[in-house]
Amino acid sequence: MAALLGRSCRKLGFLSSGHGARRTVSTETGKSLNLYAAINQALHIALDSDPRSYVFGEDVGFGGVFRCTTGLAERFGKNRVFNTPLCEQGIVGFGIGLAAMGNRAIVEIQFADYIYPAFDQIVNEAAKFRYRSGNQFNCGGLTIRAPYGAVGHGGHYHSQSPEAFFCHVPGIKVVIPRSPREAKGLLLSCIRDPNPVVFFEPKWLYRQAVEEVPEHDYTIPLSEAEVIREGNDITLVGWGAQLTIMEQACLEAEKEGISCELIDLKTLLPWDKETVEASVKKTGRLLISHEAPITGGFGAEISATILERCFLKLEAPVSRVCGLDTPFPLVFEPFYMPTKNKILDAIKTTVNY
């Protein structure tokens, strides 16, 4: 199973921008970093570049359970980097208050699985703060970071992908990076974006993904999808850790003569419809893959939109290869996951439709 294979065996070299793809990141080389180190670097830069920025959440003081906040408290002081009580609604509510006063509040939710107590603050408060006040107030300085996604042994409450809930909320942005270099640039963009952002970090990649990450301060634009692999027969769209799996499927498909175009959506809300539309108009086929359960997943939004825009160009129904409609299981994880072979099967079915 790709789920176990890639994860335990080797550190993955990362999906680099393909030919002709928009180069949104400086090509200068940097240090080889894993995902948590890249995020850590982004946080160091964020706090260094804006004295009114803060990092807080459960256990961030000592470096965090995933080490993303290592060294921050020592360097910037406990007034700016601090632990909070164990209370997600408090963490986000407090962050909204700080952001409303013009600060950058970079908040950590320990696992995306625990974000729900903060859902009211995110949906009813953060997302509507600017709009309801007639732009007299805003909490644009709020960035919520949360590890999400399968990790091989996480079960119900350490593996969830809740992005779909948040993509349904006008007023916030939802961003998911695929790699260390992407994560650093995207996170810095999120922090500096004048809107509240939810940033989901694929926890599986914290250690597993290693990439050259430029050491300087750089940003990657939001709401711009990236074609990371060009192809002609079918368009694949995904985000986060799932892209590694999809890339493996693309490589195998290529051996069978199928040319796959792979797109990293990066920002799910507001999402870059134009890039996906242009690709599907070229290939005539679309496959979307995400770990989250298929029903009501964000793939449905992409599918519906592309159907509206590209109906006559489509050679086959839009395919979705996603998690099953069950709580994320423990021992059954390899069966639940949208694996490389499931994707490969779907590619072939779609191409042969």
Added chain:
Amino acid sequence: MAIWFARSRNLVSSLRHNLCLSSTILVKRDYSPRPVFTTSQLSSTVFLSPYVASLRHESTAAEKQLDVVQHSDDQEDALQELDFPGGNVGYTSEMKFIPESSSRRIPCYRVLDEDGRIIPDSDYFPVSEKLAVRMYEQMATLQVMDHIFYEAQRQGRISFYLTSLGEEAINIASAAALSPEDVVLPQYREPGVLLWRGFTLEEFANQCFGNKDDYGKGRQMPIHYGSNRHNYFTISSPIATQLPQAAGVGYSLKMEKKNACAVTFIGDGGTSEGDFHAGLNFAAVLEAPVMFICRNNGWAISTHTSEQFRSDGIVVKGQAYGIRSIRVDGNDALAVYSAVRSAREMAVTEQRPVLIEAMTYRVGHHSTSDDSTKYRAADEIQHWKMSRNPVNRFKKWVEDNGWWSEEDESELRSNTRKQLLQAIQAAEKCDKQPLKELFNDVYDVKPKNLEEQELGLKELVERQPQDYPSGFHV
């Protein structure tokens, strides 16, 4: 602070004499009698006033607090201590439960009696004639404003309204005790704070009508005021969400070293929300200068406080978070003023949260969507409206000082009434918001999907105008 000394013995005795008697009117309520404890079971002294008085203005680090608790009457084994994370605790071989409630409810701080006379030996900040008259005028204005807007809703001119009747003293006296730099995060029954700060009757009317001049751009229901100029955060309907936000606001003020605190309001019902717990706990742990003011008005729509909590109201919850707290007669403008002023000083100079429970009564219905005679006695409402009216009470004091006359009264009321009617007429006639404001401010910059939707809607409205209300300039 010279005048305001802690004359504890007199204070305690006068407080005992004038206990807040909110329980007397609720004779029909079924209060289960408090169980009788043996003296040893009552030995916990956690809530008694001398303890509170001795800690006033002192630092209260966790260990210190625990050490003080040890000084209660019957700690036989107080010599032996165990250390645990969180500090040393003495231990006892006597198995003793802290009772679920104290033998006596926390008394209510008040300065004015029901006849508007200052109770002898009261602690309070003196209020000048100018300030007192302004406070009274604003309380009366708030009353008139509430009555007229309520009627406007009844007439179908605005879609919704809720009054602050009965809570004018909390609204105005608290605002009067704050500085304009203090950042206010209201619940929704505190328009008097905004009124005090200078929001005009026209500005209130504009928001209620959602017209072109509404700062909120017509996006929310009436009474959801907000004004950054007045440091008054825009109201949102969800209850208690502002409490943890206030902790963040206070923290920001602390970090910026501002001479200001966050002030946030909540009702008795709102304290049951998780955000109450979150807000108080965060403010305490992160040492944020936040004043939490709970308007305990007895009712959360139709839910009486006996169905809301089993504690002695809200004031006792403060200590559970390590927060200094006071219960005050919310219908006594002078007491509210003094308590808020004192709390503000503590919050700002000591960088700590403070909790004020202001006891009062919600004279009006919950809102124009409610008829409270369905769940409470009409004579109960009348009693509070007439004999326990905070505006009349303060008026008596102001009049007794020779600062206010009947001419002043009728002039104020008729002028205010006239102004309000004019404001309503003007707001009603005023243009509506342009349609583009439906799509602005969702984000700082309109994203593509909204640009497309705006174009689509514009085209639709031009094609089928009869499907849409008129007056929204496209």
